[in-house]
Amino acid sequence: MALDVATIKKDFPILERTVHDKRLVYLDxxxxxxxxxxxxxxxxxxxxxxxxxxxxxxxxxxxxxxxLYEKARTDVARFMxxxxxxxxxxxxxxxxxxxxxxxxxxxxxxAAGDVVVLTEMEHHANxxxxxxxxxxxxxxxxxxPVDGQGFLDMTRLDEALDGAKLLGVTSVSNVLGTMNPxxxxxxxxxxxxxxxxxxxxxxxxxMPLDISALGCDFFGLTGHKMLGPTGIGVLWARxxxxxxxxxxxxxxxxxxxxxxxxxxxxxxxWKFEAGTPPIAEAVGLSAAVExxxxxxxxxxxxxxxxxxxxxxxxxxxxxxxxxxxxxPAADDRGGVISLQYRDVHPHDLSQVLDQAGxxxxxxxxxxxxxxxxxxxxxxxxxxxxxxxxxxxxxVLVSALADADALFSL
Amino acid sequence: xxxxxxxxxxxxxxxxxSPRNRGELPTPPAHxxxxxxxxxxxxxxxxxxxxxxxxxxxxxxxxxxSISQSSASMMSTAVKGLSVDEARAVIRRxxxxxxxxxxxxxxxGEGDGGDEDAEAANVKLGDLEALQGVVKFPVRIKCxxxxxxxxxxxxxxxxxxxxxxxx
Ligand SMILES: Cc1ncc(COP(=O)(O)O)c(C=O)c1O
Numbered sequence: 005m006a007l008d009v010a011t012i013k014k015d016f017p018i019l020e021r022t023v024h025d026k027r028l029v030y031l032d033x034x035x036x037x038x039x040x041x042x043x044x045x046x047x048x049x050x051x052x053x054x055x056x057x058x059x060x061x062x063x064x065x066x067x068x069x070x071x072l073y074e075k076a077r078t079d080v081a082r083f084m085x086x087x088x089x090x091x092x093x094x095x096x097x098x099x100x101x102x103x104x105x106x107x108x109x110x111x112x113x114x115a116a117g118d119v120v121v122l123t124e125m126e127h128h129a130n131x132x133x134x135x136x137x138x139x140x141x142x143x144x145x146x147x148x149p150v151d152g153q154g155f156l157d158m159t160r161l162d163e164a165l166d167g168a169k170l171l172g173v174t175s176v177s178n179v180l181g182t183m184n185p186x187x188x189x190x191x192x193x194x195x196x197x198x199x200x201x202x203x204x205x206x207x208x209x210x211m212p213l214d215i216s217a218l219g220c221d222f223f224g225l226t227g228h229k230m231l232g233p234t235g236i237g238v239l240w241a242r243x244x245x246x247x248x249x250x251x252x253x254x255x256x257x258x259x260x261x262x263x264x265x266x267x268x269x270x271x272x273x274w275k276f277e278a279g280t281p282p283i284a285e286a287v288g289l290s291a292a293v294e295x296x297x298x299x300x301x302x303x304x305x306x307x308x309x310x311x312x313x314x315x316x317x318x319x320x321x322x323x324x325x326x327x328x329x330x331x332p333a334a335d336d337r338g339g340v341i342s343l344q345y346r347d348v349h350p351h352d353l354s355q356v357l358d359q360a361g362x363x364x365x366x367x368x369x370x371x372x373x374x375x376x377x378x379x380x381x382x383x384x385x386x387x388x389x390x391x392x393x394x395x396x397x398x399v400l401v402s403a404l405a406d407a408d409a410l411f412s413l
Numbered sequence: 414x415x416x417x418x419x420x421x422x423x424x425x426x427x428x429x430x431s432p433r434n435r436g437e438l439p440t441p442p443a444h445x446x447x448x449x450x451x452x453x454x455x456x457x458x459x460x461x462x463x464x465x466x467x468x469x470x471x472x473x474x475x476x477x478x479s480i481s482q483s484s485a486s487m488m489s490t491a492v493k494g495l496s497v498d499e500a501r502a503v504i505r506r507x508x509x510x511x512x513x514x515x516x517x518x519x520x521x522g523e524g525d526g527g528d529e530d531a532e533a534a535n536v537k538l539g540d541l542e543a544l545q546g547v548v549k550f551p552v553r554i555k556c557x558x559x560x561x562x563x564x565x566x567x568x569x570x571x572x573x574x575x576x577x578x579x580x
Contacts, residue, residue: 351455351478351556352421359417368454381454381476410421411429411479 007299007307009393015040015295016391026361029399034178034206034340034387035365036228039292043232046291047284058283059257059274069283076286077273083293084223085214086240093239093246093273094281098205099129101224101239102172104276105201106133108249109222110170116142119168121198123148123156123184124377125177128370130203134172148173150377154180154330161189165196173200175207175218179369179383180330181312181337183211190219199245205229209296209389210338211305215240227285231389232292236285239276246272253278299390308339308388315341315386315397322401323408329378339388342369345404348411350384356410357384360403419546420553421479428483433490436472438462443470444571448563450555455481459563463571467496473560480544480553485560487541497568504561506536510545511554 013019016038021028030038056066058073074089081089095101110133114120120134124147137143146164149157154177165171171193176183186202193200201222207213209230215223222245227236241249251258251269255278260268269275296304313334319326319341327344331337345353350366357364365385368375375381386400438445438460447458455477462470471489475482488507492500547557 349478349482351480351553355420355550355553356417367452372454375454381456410417411426 005300005303007303007390009307009391012299012391013393015042017041017044019391023361024359026359027399029360029362029396031386031388031392031396031400032363032365033209033229033389033392034385036234037209037231037389038391039231039233039288040295042295043288043291047233047288050284050287055284057280072290073281073283073286076290079290079293080238081240083213083297084208084225084238084240085216087216088243090272091240091243091246093241093276094286095224095237095239095276096235096282097228097237098203098224098226099237101222101226101237102130102201102203103133104239104252105222105224105241106137108252108276109199109245110134110137111141112248112250114141114143114169117144119144119146121146121148121164121168121171121193123173124150125154125156125180125182125371125374126172126174127178127203127205128372129205130172130174130201131373150180150182150374153332154182155336156182156184156189158185158188161192162196165192165198168193168196168198171198171200172203174203174205176210176338176340177330177371177374178206178340179342179371179374179385181340181342182331183207183336183338186218186220194219206338206340210308212301221245227289227292230289230292231295233285233288236282236289243272246276249276251275251278255279257281296390304390307390309334311388311392311394311397312337312339312341314394315388315400318397318401319343319404323404326404329383339392340385341387342383342385344380344383345407346411348407350382352411353384353404353407356407357400357403360399360406362400362403364400419549422543422546424487424540424543425479425483428486429479432473432482432486434472434486434493435474436460437474438470438472443472444567444574446563446567446570447475448559448566450477450481450559452552452555455556455559457481457485457560457563459485459560459567461564461567461571463497463568463575466498468492468494468500477559478553478556480547481556481559484541484544484557487544488560488564491539491541492564497572500564501568502536503538504565506538507541507544507561508558510538510542511548511558 018038054068056069058070077089077092081092151157190200199221202220204223204225208225221242223240225238228234258270258275258278260270329342354364354366367382443460443462445460457475460472471493473485544557547553
């Protein structure tokens with residue numbers, strides 16, 4: 005069944021506010037989504053009724069807090085299609101999830117000359133941790149190029165993967181919207197003897213996720229882009245990999261025993277969760293995945309696909325000289341539209357759109373190598389979530405005309 | 414509520430549409446300095462030729478939004494022909510116009526808005542005053558100051574190299 009967006013909008017209190025006396029039209033969910041009441045209420049209720057540290061006290065509310073925190077892990081595992089909650093490590097965000105892999109797995113398994121394959125469309129979060137390893141150890145990094153339509157150029161994939169230890173790739177581009185063929189990439193990586201790490205930041209909020217079907221070894225997601233709070237993300241990894249990996253951050257929680265001359269580590273996943281974790285945030289993420297599950301991820305994807313198709317048509321129809329980066333068809337892309345509007349700089353564009361109440365992101369989207377590949381310094385990006393509808397797109401389309409009036413040469 | 418007309422004054426759009434002093438200068442004798450706005454990817458390369466303590470020529474290349482590009486263009490016309498000291502005074506005056514707000518936002522900041530020196534206080538900014546409206550749009554302040562920070566770096570570099578013992 006199609007999403008009932010009018011009803012969904014009512015679940016997001018922030019959408020009732022105005023900016024510059026205009027209705028808020030939030031088209032920046034790829035940067036961070038808004039949060040439904042159920043998430044806000046769950047976090048409030050946690051602090052109001054349950055707050056205590058986890059995995060410590062024997063008293064009732066500490067036990068309840070621990071149960072809620074571990075329920076969040078089970079909820080997220082179910083949402084991801086993971087075989088076991090023990091494979092779900094809570095982190096601060098997806099950036100930390102990828103850093104965890106780079107520090108723990110990377111520094112155990114990669115030496116000078118070892119090859120990591122990335123793509124030209126990666127977010128800095130999946131570039132810089134590996135570039136740091138290159139600077140530190142002299143690993144080699146190869147890149148799968150992006151073609152003129154914003155797809156990964158798969159023609160020389162096997163060549164790029166030859167001898168590689170890891171393929172790191174985003175599932176959905178935060179700039180182009182491109183949905184990469186993860187199962188095929190996983191197969192190619194494994195055939196070459198490499199592991200595959202998937203940056204799922206733009207996948208998890210927008211389409212069905214079945215970790216077992218993807219065939220990946222590491223998968224990261226970030227709570228604040230999927231209707232959840234900031235401060236919580238997830239690294240999913242195959243249990244045997246997690247078992248073999250040394251801890252990343254060290255301190256309380258992640259230990260089994262500590263002596264003055266050494267320590268032994270806790271079981272996975274807690275081995276990777278040093279210090280007091282983001283408990284309220286886990287409770288919020290739990291409510292977020294329940295909200296998404298209630299909508300149905302197939303329905304979410306179909307809604308965003310058809311809204312993207314509507315937006316592409318409306319934008320191109322009203323503004324023929326508008327350039328949209330990335331795959332031409334909505335079927336091939338997530339709900340992300342990066343625009344170039346004549347000579348109007350994205351900064352100026354988003355400033356003008358802001359006056360119409362429209363929030364779009366202007367900038368390099370933490371993908372500077374991709375910007376260079378596209379030959380631009382920045383783009384303006386509109387991105388969709390479950391609470392956006394065609395009326396939101398219409399406001400965007402008509403506000404673009406204001407920019408035209410102001411900046412036309 | 415500040416409106417777009419506070420930001421996009423006609424003189425700003427004019428410099429954006431027809432930027433002055435666009436181009437490059439041979440280095441050496443000119444000095445080139447590149448500045449980035451890491452937030453948005455704006456980029457500017459400034460060429461300054463200092464002869465006998467004067468900015469004999471200033472040129473710039475780069476890409477960015479109307480605010481960063483017009484600010485750069487207006488800066489180039491304002492400082493060309495000035496002595497290095499005079500140019501530094503213009504920079505201080507401009508930055509103080511921009512930083513009053515910036516330091517308030519930063520909860521104190523560097524506090525260089527208040528104790529502006531007499532020399533800079535006497536500087537007339539002329540057309541550059543049009544950029545005053547930018548302070549009402551705090552995220553754009555960095556766009557407006559990009560060229561000016563780059564000029565400071567360029568003058569520092571030129572000053573350092575001219576202090577080398579000759580030969
Ligand atoms: C594809 C992709 N990867 C990584 C990130 C980083 O997410 P976070 O800042 O939550 O770690 C983002 C979002 O900014 C993203 O879009």
